[in-house]
Amino acid sequence: MERRExxxxxxxxxALAAVAGTTGFVFHNREPVKxxxxxxxxxxxxxxxxxxxxxxxxxxxxxxxxxxxxxxxxIGGIRRxxxxxxxVVVKPxxxxxxxxxxxxxxxxxxxxxxxxxxxxxxxxxVTVADVxxxxxxxSFLRSGIREAGESAGxxxxxxxxxxxxEVEMGGVVLPRWEVLRHFVETDRFINMPVIKHxxxxxxxxxxxxxxxxxxxRRNRLHQEIDQSIVDLAAFVRPTLTVVDGTRVLFRSGPxxxxxxxxxxENTVLCSTDQVAADARAVEFLGLSPDRVGHIVLADRSGxxxxxxxxxxxxxxx
Numbered sequence: 001m002e003r004r005e006x007x008x009x010x011x012x013x014x015a016l017a018a019v020a021g022t023t024g025f026v027f028h029n030r031e032p033v034k035x036x037x038x039x040x041x042x043x044x045x046x047x048x049x050x051x052x053x054x055x056x057x058x059x060x061x062x063x064x065x066x067x068x069x070x071x072x073x074x075i076g077g078i079r080r081x082x083x084x085x086x087x088v089v090v091k092p093x094x095x096x097x098x099x100x101x102x103x104x105x106x107x108x109x110x111x112x113x114x115x116x117x118x119x120x121x122x123x124x125x126v127t128v129a130d131v132x133x134x135x136x137x138x139s140f141l142r143s144g145i146r147e148a149g150e151s152a153g154x155x156x157x158x159x160x161x162x163x164x165x166e167v168e169m170g171g172v173v174l175p176r177w178e179v180l181r182h183f184v185e186t187d188r189f190i191n192m193p194v195i196k197h198x199x200x201x202x203x204x205x206x207x208x209x210x211x212x213x214x215x216x217r218r219n220r221l222h223q224e225i226d227q228s229i230v231d232l233a234a235f236v237r238p239t240l241t242v243v244d245g246t247r248v249l250f251r252s253g254p255x256x257x258x259x260x261x262x263x264x265e266n267t268v269l270c271s272t273d274q275v276a277a278d279a280r281a282v283e284f285l286g287l288s289p290d291r292v293g294h295i296v297l298a299d300r301s302g303x304x305x306x307x308x309x310x311x312x313x314x315x316x317x
Contacts, residue, residue, distance in 0.1 A: 033076045039165035045189040046240045047081055049272065054312040056271040056280060057220040063247045065113045067268040070316045072117070072242075072254050075270045079239045084122035084185040090114055090154065091238075094130040094145050095241050096255050097138045103262040105248040106194045108144035110244055110268065114190060115131050115152035126154040130212045131184045133255075157182055164215040169300050171231025180214035183236070191238040191274065194243050195265075195281045197253035200225055200291055204254050205281040206241040207233040211301045226293040233274055243269035248284045275304025278313050 006266045007228035015311045029090035049055075058069035072078060077306040082088055092106035100108055111128060118126045128149035132139040140146040149156040159161070159180055167179040183189065200222060201208060210232040211218060221228040245267035265284055271277035275298045289295045289306045 008035070010287055024073060026244060031128060033152055033175060037165045039167050039179060039184050041167065041184040041235075042186060044186075044237065045092060046237050047239055047272070050076060050080075055273045056082060056269065056276045056311065057270050057307050057316055058267060058280065058314070060265075060267045060317040062107045062246075062266055064107055064266070064268065065250040067246070067266065068113055068242065068270075069111055069117075071268045071270040073271065074316045075240075078121045081190070082118045082121040082123050082188055086122075086124045086212055087185075088118045088126045088188045088190060089182050090118070090126060090128045090190045090192060091183065091209065091212060092130060092192040092210065093130065093196075093204075093244075094139050094143050094146055095212060096135040097134040097142050097263045098256060099142060099219055100144050101247070101259060101262070102256050103119040103146065103194065103247040104196065104254065104256040105143040106192050106244045107246050109146035110242065110246070111145050112148035112152040114242065115154040117150055118188075118190070119153050121189075126152075127157055127182050127186070128154045129157045129159070129180060131159045131215060132212075133219055151162045153260055159215070169235045171228070171235060173221060173228040174231040174235070177296045179213050180215060183213040184261040187276070188239040190235060191236075191241045193241070193281075194247075194249070195284050196249040196256070197251050197261075197285055199253065201229070201294060203278075203285055203287060205243060205278040206228070207270075207278055207294060210236050226297050229294040230298045230301050234301065237303075238274060241269075241271045241274045243271070243277050243281050245269060245281065271306040271308075273308070273311055275299055275306055276308035276313075279306040280308050280313070302306075 057071045057074035059067045061067035079312035096104040193206045198204040245265045249256045
């Protein structure tokens with residue numbers, strides 16, 4: 001549908017959402033708005049390292065919520081990462097107008113449980129957000145993530161034009177870029193990617209999922225995509241990376257569509273090292289992490305380590 005025709009049909013609901021300040025709509029790869037306000041990152045999102053704990057855990061269970069809780073308990077539990085009165089942003093992959101079974105977005109059951117856990121740990125506010133590639137309203141609804149987040153007590157914030165601002169990121173390819181404010185105006189950042197094949201980068205897991213904090217013309221970054229991913233990872237440095245390996249999109253990514261492209265793995269990973277998390281996750285796609293450009297570059301740049309076994313890895317039965 002042409003943009004003009006679309007706006008004629010959906011303009012009033014979009015305008016109402018913008019006025020309400022709770023939902024909105026943004027076109028992927030739209031032109032950035034001139035004279036954008038500048039935003040500043042609140043603080044470091046990371047928690048102190050603990051040599052007595054693994055940096056990466058993996059749990060397998062037919063119940064995704066049980067798998068999440070087992071992996072999280074193994075790495076120190078939610079109260080290691082979320083403290084009383086803190087603001088938390090949860091960043092699932094909600095890029096696509098797809099159902100949970102199609103494996104293109106994060107499992108909504110995991111998102112709901114993470115919101116519940118953060119609130120139980122004393123979080124003052126939990127926000128669930130993403131800058132979708134498809135229509136944001138449809139993606140959040142069809143993925144089940146809007147309902148999952150709201151039912152657990154989160155603010156589910158669709159991208160609204162007024163919520164973007166330019167941020168100094170200090171990267172090679174990303175010295176400055178337009179970012180959705182929810183991802184910088186927070187105390188803790190929990191990244192919740194899903195494991196998928198990607199036609200440009202071989203895979204998309206935690207670090208590539210951070211593209212979903214960006215506005216503007218993201219396709220401009222594809223010329224130097226590995227470096228842009230590493231720039232993002234170095235800037236954000238999430239509090240915790242929770243990898244959804246319950247349903248793995250092993251081909252036709254990142255959007256997918258056919259159930260024949262999905263394998264059932266029933267696994268959840270939790271990590272304080274986003275590079276280690278990605279390195280283990282890509283093995284579900286039959287990839288070796290030392291053959292994936294952005295993982296190797298992130299390791300060399302000191303963002304994390306791809307040698308997850310040496311860093312401290314624990315599989316939980």
